[in-house]
Amino acid sequence: MKKITLLFIGIFLSVVVNAQENISLSLEQAINYALKNSYAAINASRDIDVAKKKKWETTTMGLPQIDAKIDYKQWLKEQLILIPAEFIGGNPGEFTEVSFVTKHNMNASATLSQLIFDGSYIVGLQSAKTYLKIYENAKEKTDLSIREATINAYGNVLLSEESLLILQKNIQNLEKTLRETEQIYLNGLGEEESVEQLKITLSSVRSKLSKTKNLRNIAYKMLNITLGIDINTNVILTDSLNKLTKENIDLGLLSSDLTIENHVDFKIAKNTEKSNELLVKLEQSKALPSLSSFVNFDYGGFGNNFNFLNKEQRWFGSSLLGVTLNIPLFSSLARSARTQQAKIELEKARTNLTETEQKLQLQLETAKTEYNFSIEELETAKQNLTLAQRIEHKQQIKFFEGISTSFDLLQAQRQLYTLQQNYLQAMLTVIETKAALDNALNTPINN
Secondary structure, three states: HHHHHHHHHHHHHHHHHHHHHHHEEOOHHHHHHHHHHHHHHHHHHHHHHHHHHHHHHHHHOOEEEEEEEEEEEEEEOOOOOEEEHHHOOOOOOOOEEEEEEEOOEEEEEEEEEEEEEHHHHHHHHHHHHHHHHHHHHHHHHHHHHHHHHHHHHHHHHHHHHHHHHHHHHHHHHHHHHHHHHHHHHHHOOOHHHHHHHHHHHHHHHHHHHHHHHHHHHHHHHHHHHHHHHOOOEEEEEOOOHHHHHHHOOOHHHOOOOHHHHHHHHHHHHHHHHHHHHHHHHHHHOOOEEEEEEEEEEEEEEOOOOOOOOOOOOOOEEEEEEEEEEEOOOOOOOOOHHHHHHHHHHHHHHHHHHHHHHHHHHHHHHHHHHHHHHHHHHHHHHHHHHHHHHHHHHHHHHHHHHOOHHHHHHHHHHHHHHHHHHHHHHHHHHHHHHEEEEEHHOOOOOOO
16 A cells, blocks of 8 residues: 555656646747846846946945054064163263064054045946946847747747648658559559659658657757756747747838837947947046045054953054045146047947948848748748649649659659748748847837
């Protein structure tokens, strides 16, 4: 009874584990999952966190700073100086060795410093904000890339699954044709070459099926990597290739316009320009005076014995208030050279901004052209597939009636198999070019 109970528990746990390892996802769910869990998304979020910390680090440079320090010194050999002996009742002209230090010395101090004015600090605060925006833009661009990558990976899995179904159906049809052809040959009404030709075709399609199964496994693993999950996790796709193809046909997108200023690539280039403007200001600010202040509190203890932990130990306090004004006067034109370099980099950034604007326009036109062409190709592939199916069916009838040869049937079958794959690829291309067009239009991610 105990063994039976353990067996049932084992089976139950196995079912639970397998259920936990299976993930069912529609395309929309896969995109949302990847946006939160993919490796690129996680690191992009971390970059933003680092930028926020960097911004605060820069801010704290202008806030009060407190430093504390404790020094302990022990003279292994006390320092001696010479003084005229007559100071202590000795003979004139002679010198006496005297020590003015104690063997043990301890000093505790605390310093409060405050930056009052520094042009570099003001520019630094502005730069920190721009620095954060750059990484926020980078996260937005990463998310767009993740969306496109997930769509492509999801589509490739569906393509492999559909290819397997078609190949399996083709094998079933070929096996049936082969059996009938062999029977005709055994009855003395056909040629052996026809049987051999069909066997070659069947062997070729079986080999293609085996290869497609391997490619399907790779496609699933690539999808898992894109999603940010273990490559051995069993993912079940709930959308079909045909459904996604229909959903991704939207001719209205071909007349859509792009607002350049809202495109993430343009915003990245714009922030790069802003960053270089701040670098120019930074170099110019280094010619301005800087003003800071500090307050220091100091306590020292001295003795020939280590008595600093005793209550009787005397401590001598002191304090100091100071203000520092630093005025840059002459740098042998080094500051000027650095400022000129920063200005050149700014001009380069402005040129890159103009180039980015032109590239985005070209990218949009290219994406529209490819998307429109993919829709046209899909319709053409669909029509060609219908014709190929009719031709292959007619050749089947003619072959069994003895009107056409096995070579004619083989040609019709090969044409059909090719056009079947072309049609599947055409559907996937529509999905992929739609994703590329969404990126070119900077279509927001709804999640």
